[in-house]
Amino acid sequence: MSKFNKRRSGAPSALTATHEGGTAYVRDTRSELVLLAVVHMxxxxxxxxxxxxxxxxxxxxxxxxxxxxxxxxxxxxxxxxxxAQxxxxxxxxxxxxxxxxxxxxxxxxxxxxxxxxxxxxxxxxxxxxxxxxxxxxxxxxxxxxxxxxxxxxxxxxxxxxxxxxxxxxxxxxxxxxxxxxxxxxxxxxxxxxxxxxxxxxxxxxxxxxxxLPTVRARAALMALPEAERASVVTGACGPGILARAGMTWEALAGWLQGPMDAAAWEAVLPSMGLMAQLRNLRNLDRAGISDQAAAQVIDRLTDPEQIARSRQFPYRFLSAYRAAPSLRWAHALEQALAASTANVPALPGRTLLLVDTSASMRGTVSARSKVTHADIGALVGATLAQRGEQVDMFGFASGHFRHELPAGGAVLKAIEAFCARLGEVGHGTETVAALRAAYEGHDRVVLVSDMQAFRHPGGEALGVSVSEAVPASVPLFGVNTTGYAPSALDPSRPNRFEIGGFSDKLFTMMELLAGGESARRPWEK
Known part of the structure; x- marks a missing residue:
């Protein structure tokens, strides 16, 4: 007998409980692996x-x-x-x-x-x-x-x-x-x-x-006396010299043996990758780079092809928006976020969107990030709301609140406005109650959560399930931000779907929202 095959892949969903005691289900092995993998730090x-x-x-x-x-x-x-990156x-x-x-x-x-x-x-x-x-x-x-x-x-x-x-x-x-x-x-x-x-x-x-010309160029730079290095950076040929030597901003900082001033940043900017530029917006402002130099970064952030090639998680643009101390980047970051989520499907008809704001959603996605799972929920929600014909967005925890999103408004500002309300409705996860209170004949429901619902009284021994909270004929899509083993959503039922992830591929997989049918996994096509 195999020592690893402990569960049958493809087994039907089994009834269990969430970490908070609500009705939950265990997925088949492949589905659990995929959902955990796409959110696993x-x-x-x-x-x-x-x-x-x-x-x-x-x-x-x-x-x-x-x-x-x-x-x-x-x-x-x-x-x-x-x-998935x-x-x-x-x-x-x-x-x-x-x-x-x-x-x-x-x-x-x-x-x-x-x-x-x-x-x-x-x-x-x-x-x-x-x-x-x-x-x-x-x-x-x-x-x-x-x-x-x-x-x-x-x-x-x-x-x-x-x-x-x-x-x-x-x-x-x-x-x-x-x-x-x-x-x-x-x-x-x-x-x-x-x-x-x-x-x-x-x-x-x-x-x-x-x-090896690049290695030789780096060796030549390293051989320069420290007293002569600053003049290389400030010279007209400085950006080209640094680029030919494959000099990153980190290597340049060490080579100069001093602070990265505006001249240093402006010299290395043309050879920096977009991700490095994105992470250093605050440093660029602190150094006082010129508007002409800043335009190089803005041009890249507003170029959809470059955003696509950069393969950034959409939430990176939210993080940069919060970190950058000036507003010179705000519009460009808004455009970059829009480009990184360009494959979000249009949602015809009426959509009910619920974003979990409970205590478990307020933790960060990793120890090195300041972005929380609730931020991810707000980003997904605001992006979907902007693309849908008529989207009713709610936040929920122990209670729920309706959040108005102006049509065509800036997504980054909408995310910040939503996140400012996280403490309004307590710390619990009353998912079923929120669904029942907010659903009013919508064509579909999108639930962004870690799927660890509290027990809702009535019905089964474990209570009414999330999957039963809206009519069976209505597609209910769960966007799972954490990938725990038990899930409040039963994807084995018709019209119940569960996806997850942080990259733009989350939105690619959300194409199933438009048609209401389960899509094959991309690597299985």
Whole structure:
């Protein structure tokens, strides 16, 4: 008997209770894995679940599904990393999937699962660090081969300069030596890059080959006396010099050995990625960059194609809006948020939208973020409300309140206005009561919550369920922000659907709202 297959994938929903005692259901294994994975910040406590319990549940789900179907798992890991943009969750999923499959004697697909989790040049090293810390120093061949595939795809000069640092347990050379990765024959410079990575790891990196111009340019900058460095930044050619040397803003700050003033920021801005610019809006204002320089950032934030390529979580724009001390960015951030949620479907007819504001929704999505689950709910709600024909938006906890959203208004301001009301209706989660009070013949209901409803009196031993709170003929869509094992929504019933996530792919999956039919998972098409 398999030691990992503890539950049958595809089993019908089982009646249980939420963490607050309300009627709840346990999903089939794949559905539980997907819903947890798209909101899983590895190593993070949540309101009802410790980091250890949550990580262990995630690993157990991965073990079961991976042993059953390696090809499905490989496609899912690729989607989780590429589309859902969950770096840590996809890496951990891949590692546990391959470990479980090898323990059960399952071969094939393992190499592809490992490679699918690595989409940035520091991730092969991250994978090895996680593998050896979790499963021991022995690294199986499928892991080595999958990492070697990733290395050939990802290792570049700029990646070497950015990620190959003493702070990493596995540097580029360590990964190369362990995986025996050969350079990509279509990249003639990669052989020199691999050799140089080995040389610099072992103290032989003084000579930089001609085939590595970016590394050579960085070496030339590092050789400059400190007294001459500021003049490079302020010179007319400064931005070009920094770009050719692959200089990030963090590297520039260290190189200057002093504060990043306006001139330093303006010199490095053209070569910064959009995510780095977004996270530094406050620093740019504090340094006093010119309006001309700020326009470079604004132009990127207002370019839908660049927003799409940046793959930012929509809530990053909310976080930047709150962090930036001036209003010079507000309109651009509003446009960026609109571009990042452009695939939200139009909602014909009347829509009832309920956003959970209970105590469990007021925790942050991760220890490093100030954005809460209630913020996510408000963002989803305000965005849907702007796209729908007629949307009635309510917040609820122990009670409920109606929140008016002006048609065509700014979403960021609407989110802030909603979040200012979080304390109006207590701390509980009276989901059924709120649904029954607010529903008035709507064409659909959207519920944004962690799905941990309190018990509602009447009916069954556990009380009336959320799924029964509106007529069975009315589509009820649950947007789950946390992915706990029990859910107040029963997705096995007709017209009851549950999705989750933080990326723009949440809205892609919400396309089912328009038609009222369950969509196949993207990696299953």
């Amino acid at each position: 590895v190593g993070e406590d949540t309101f009802y679940e410790s980091a250890a319990d949550r990580d262990n549940r995630f690993a157990d789900l991965v073990h079961t599904v991976a042993v059953e179907d390696g090809a499905w798992t490989a496609r899912f890991v690729a989607w989780l990393r590429d589309d 969950l770096r840590s969750a996809s890496l951990v999923a891949a590692a546990h999937a391959v470990w479980a499959r090898l323990a059960e004697g399952r071969h094939g697909d393992n190499r592809a699962i490992v490679a699918a989790a690595c989409r940035r040049a520091d991730e092969p090293g991250e994978f090895l660090a996680y593998w050896t810390a979790t499963f021991g120093r022995a690294v199986p061949k499928p892991v080595k081969r999958g990492l070697a595939d990733a290395v050939r795809r990802l290792y570049t000069e700029k990646a070497l300069l950015k990620y190959d640092t003493d702070g990493h347990a596995f540097r580029f050379a360590d990964v190369l030596e362990l995986t025996h990765a050969a350079p990509d024959p279509d990249k003639p410079w990669q052989g020199e890059l691999f050799r140089h990575a080995l040389d610099r790891r072992h103290g032989r990196g003084e000579h930089v080959p001609e085939a």
